[in-house]
Amino acid sequence: EAGVVQSPRYKIIEKKQPVAFWCNPISGHNTLYWYRQNLGQGPELLIRYENEEAVDDSQLPKDRFSAERLKGVDSTLKIQPAELGDSAVYLCASSRTYNEQFFGPGTRLTVL
């Protein structure tokens, strides 16, 4: 089966600019996750969706970050405006059950 698809793979922007990341999960996976991975650290959950519903967004900085998962399939994560500290790898993952998550390759964001 096809894996989790993310785009773009790399993005370089100047601070205060907006940026968006896209994720297409594995077919049939109703749970979708967005993580942020800072250099030298493990992934940290930003938001988790069960179908269309965001069931855990407690770690999402809502002043500048937003996410949506229309129709319970694809998802978009947006940052507006971006700050220097947002430079990181943004990972999308999906799962059918709570236990095993499948990760995409990530989007490496550099904010200048």
Added chain:
Amino acid sequence: GDSVTQMEGPVTLSEEAFLTINCTYTATGYPSLFWYVQYPGEGLQLLLKATKADDKGSNKGFEATYRKETTSFHLEKGSVQVSDSAVYFCALSDQDGGFKTIFGAGTRLFVKA
């Protein structure tokens, strides 16, 4: 809250050496435990898992045993290969934490030929 602590890297080994990467955790409930591996330029992949105490997860020659008494889940492999060079993440998922997955900081492994 829940947390995962794993040994700092990088770990550098020669091919065919024995590998141990230590991982300990704190959790309020009875978590499931995981090891993920991240090869260069790729996303994280589940390597192995254990869902209850004394379970042993194994895959590709790697294994780890869920030790509730020591709250540990150390990763081991008897003979590493150059292709095992990657970053390894220990993680837990706890029902009491709403099944949120908590990752350790990762341990980078370099295997020399």
